[in-house]
Every structure is written in structure tokens, then in C-alpha cells.
Amino acid sequence: MTITLILVFVAFLALVLLLTLARGHASTLKVSENPAEHIRSVDVEAFRNLIDPDEEEFLRTSLQPAEFRKIQRERLRAAVDYVSCAATNAAILLRLAEAARRGSNPATAEAAGKLIDDAIRLRFFAFHALARLYLGMVLPGTRVSSVRIAESYEQMTRRVVMLGLQYPTHGVSAAL
């Protein structure tokens, strides 16, 4: 009986999830109608500082373990915000590039295609980075291995690609 209940619950959940995602598919289009409003500006330098392994090491050696864990959690929380912002910006750029790709100009379509590829890569990197950051928040006292942390920091730097898009134009590029 338990299996039946679980399966019925899972099936119901899947149905609700499918219908919600299908409805969301239509509503996400609205984001592109005024994309600049949805862009969240990210400070690249501040982010790099936040994920600097040397900084983390310095904090680890200078602070009491309990205090370090508390501060490290805060830093990782801030890093999560940065990565989330970068991922959101990538999603908005992806939408814009999709719109541009449908244009008649082949050069624009090609540039838009490249932008789509890069934005997708950024979203993928962001997914990994967030998983690692949450793990670090759960186990802030432990070294998740400095090499791996360094790698994930490197990856996160890639995730915040949008931060490098300082662009003095109206609309999206200005909002980045």
C-alpha cells in the first residue's frame, strides 16, 4: 500500500510540476519585455575578493574556529548571491540573444548564436558553483580540499561573466 501511495503522490507531483513548468514557460517571456529592469548589477572585483582562497586562509588562521565558520558562512552566502545574479543576467542575455538570432541580419544572428552558447555555459557553471557553495555553507569548518575550492572559485569567476559587461549604453548593457 505504501508503494501505491508513494507512486500516486510522485505521479501527482510530476503532473503539477509539468503543468507549472509549462505555464512558467509562457510567463518567462515577460522578462524580456523590459529586460533592463530585471538585470541585477554585480561588482566583479568584490566577488573576486570574496572567493579569494588567500583571504579565506588568512581568516582561517586569524579567527577562532567558531568565528571563522560563522564568517565563512556569511561570505559564502554573499558569493551565492553573486553567482545567482550572474546566472540571472545570463538568462536575460540568453533571451535577448534569442530575439536577436531571429533577425534577418546573418552577422547579428551569428553573434547572437555565440552569445547564446556562452550564456548557456555560464548557467551550467553557475549550477555547479552553487552546489559547491551550498556544500561549503553546510560544512564551513572543513577544507573541501583547497585545490577543489580554488577550482570552484575559478569556475565561479567564469560564472560572473556578466560582471565584466560594463557597457555604457541604454537598456540592458547599462544595467549590467
Added chain:
Amino acid sequence: MTLNHLAYYYLWVAPHVLQSILLVVLVRRGLHRQFPMFVFYTGFEVLQCGVLLAVSQRLSNFGPVYVQVFAVGLALSTAIRFGVIYELFRHFFQRYPALTGPGRFVFRGATVLLLLIAVALAISAPGGAADKISRAATYSALDVTTLALDRAVTMLQCGLLVSLFLFSRYFVLSWRSHAFGIALGLGVFASTELAISAVRLYVTDPHNVLDLFVMGAYQVCVLVWMFYLMSPARESQYSLKKLPDHDLEIWNRELQRLIQQ
């Protein structure tokens, strides 16, 4: 003929009549080039329905021969449906080359994970209520096995379709309306069938009420396909139609520079 019989035959035949219309439309619109597996699946379902109807009316009247033909047809139909799901994943891989790596990883990972769950489910689940119904011993076992396999496979397909939607949602991918309709219809049907197949484990169904639910869900699924596939192809529409070319070039240069850092 009782109301139950009438509903049964209506829900059995009507979706397949609609599917035969859909098949003609798909071929005339040249969608068989874009979705060959789905067109093949539609054709197969129409053919299967015809064969099963003929068998039930002329040969065995839902007896052993019918069960055997049904089991073979279900197995083939299920296999083709996997092909349709893979076709939907491939649809994204082709449109977004950057997705090929993570996309294949998600498809394979989800398949392996769901397969393990499905196998565990098939092993741990009881034989089903079907064996409580007095049927000829020759085909009762086949019936029960078919239902158990169908349950496991439906779970797998339902999970893959949810993964596909989650995947496209996370990467904010725009669907072409045709692919979206195919996935939505299959997803609605798979999730309903999963729930019903689970209920079958403990509930005997002498009046085929559960069958009616599944057939009703299939009818909805076919209507969803008709709605999306008979409408003109649409894509996500944006009010921001055109961006200055130099914006895109600079954004892309910056993205590549940072990714390669």
C-alpha cells in the same frame, strides 16, 4: 450496450481517429522530417488500435490472443515513446550546440537513476490486483508482467519528461511550439498512467474504470498534440525585437574572455 461499454469504445477509438487525422496533417506539413519518431509513433498507435479492435471483435474477445497482441503492442509503443523523448532532447541539442555536453549528461544521468528506481519498484511492488481476478492462468501472468513493466517504464518516461522540462527551464531555453506540445501531451499522459498503474496494484477493476481514466488521459494527450501541432509553428516572442549589432559583439567578447580566464 451499457454506458460503460459505450464510454470504453469511445475512448478507445476516438483518440486514434484523431491521431489518424493528426498523422495526415503531420505528413502534409512535412513535420515527419523534424519529428520522425513522433510521426512513426502516431502511425503505430493508429495501426495498433486497428489490430487490437480486429482481434477483440473477431478472434478472442479480450481473451488470451488479445492479451498477447496487446502486450507486444505495448512493448513496441513504449520503446517508440522512448525514441520520441530522445528526439525532444535532441531537438534542444541541435538548436543549442553548447547544451550537447550537459544535455547528454542530464539525459543519461536521469535515465540511469530512473532505471534504478524503476527496477527497485518492479522488484518491491506486489504482483498486482490483476491476479485476484479470475482469468485464465495462461495469460494472467503475462497480464501482470505487462502491467508491472508498464508501470516501471512509465515511471522512467515520466521522470525523463520532467527532467526535460526542468532542464529547459533552468537554461531558459525557448521551445518551438510543436516540440513543446509533444512533450506536454506525453508528460500529462505518462504522469496519469503512472498514478493509475500504482492504483492497480491494490485495486481490482472489474468494470474497467481505471482503464477509462487512462484512456481519457490519452484523449487529452492527443487533443494537446492536435492543438499544438495543427497550429502554426510559434516560438517565444519578445517585444525587444532588435539589438544593435555592436552590443552583441561586445557582450560576446566579454563572455568569452571571462570564460577563458
